[in-house]
Amino acid sequence: MSQTSTAPDITRQRQMGTLAVIPWAGEHLEDEKDIAFLLAYSLGDGEDGPEAAEEAIRTVLEEVGLPIGGTILDIAQVPRVPVKLLVEGGQAVLTMPYLHASCPAPDQWVDAARERGMVYFMFATRPWPQATPGKAISEEELKAFAGDEAMLTTSAHCFLPVGSLKA
Numbered sequence: 001m002s003q004t005s006t007a008p009d010i011t012r013q014r015q016m017g018t019l020a021v022i023p024w025a026g027e028h029l030e031d032e033k034d035i036a037f038l039l040a041y042s043l044g045d046g047e048d049g050p051e052a053a054e055e056a057i058r059t060v061l062e063e064v065g066l067p068i069g070g071t072i073l074d075i076a077q078v079p080r081v082p083v084k085l086l087v088e089g090g091q092a093v094l095t096m097p098y099l100h101a102s103c104p105a106p107d108q109w110v111d112a113a114r115e116r117g118m119v120y121f122m123f124a125t126r127p128w129p130q131a132t133p134g135k136a137i138s139e140e141e142l143k144a145f146a147g148d149e150a151m152l153t154t155s156a157h158c159f160l161p162v163g164s165l166k167a
Contacts, residue, residue, distance in 0.1 A: 013098055015056035017046030020133045021101045023092050023119075024142060025109040034112035036119040038085070038092060038160070039146055040099060044127025054154075057125045060098050066123060066156035073158040076118070085121070085160045087113050094121075113162045121160040126151050 021040045028035040042057060044050030061068055065081045075081050086093040092105040092113075105113075113119050128145050131137050145151060 009098075012056045012060065015046045015048050015052045016042050016060070016098065017053045017127070018043040018133070019099050019101065020131065021092070021094055021099075021103050022131065022137065022142070023103060023105045023109045025106065025112045033115070034108060035116060036105075036109045036113035037146070038094065038119050038121045039124060040094065040101070040122070041124040041126075041128045041131065043132060044129050050127045050129070053127050054125045057123065061123060061125070061156045064097055066158060068125065068156050069153055071157070073156075075158050076161045081158075083121070083158070083160060084163060085119055086163045086165070088165050092119075116162075118159045118161050121158050122146070122152075123156040124151055125154045125156075 019040060019042055021038055023036065023038050025034045025036050027033070042050075042053045044053045046053045046056070058068060064083065065073075065078065066083070067073060073081070075083055083096040084094070086095070087105065087110060090105055090107070090110060091102050092109070093102045094100070124145075130141065131145070
């Protein structure tokens with residue numbers, strides 16, 4: 001589907017506000033091996049406030065084909081979903097409509113992502129204004145946000161294949 005005007009895209013981007021990503025790794029309960037997680041979220045600082053940011057993100061996720069709620073999509077099985085992840089040089093680079101983000105990834109995260117060949121990706125519709133880029137987030141703050149039932153049920157969840165420059 002093509003658009004003839006970029007105005008809706010610019011408006012939606014302004015409504016979403018600042019988008020950020022944060023990587024972490026943890027032990028998977030089923031096999032006791034590490035799994036890499038990547039969380040995308042808005043600061044809620046868009047021109048129309050946090051509620052508009054949440055609605056704009058919901059709209060974008062629907063457009064992209066990422067279901068919100070309990071369904072975990074396996075992007076490797078749905079190749080038309082325009083969400084890509086590149087892991088190279090200790091960096092995670094996420095590319096999707098409205099978001100191109102690069103962040104340093106801890107060695108534990110990189111190792112888990114490469115070993116499994118995928119990352120568990122969540123895109124929160126609920127803003128997280130406390131997690132501004134460049135500011136250290138404690139493990140407790142991350143657990144409180146990423147483990148919150150309301151955040152989990154209003155987020156998109158998927159397994160995202162790990163790409164690299166080495167084919």
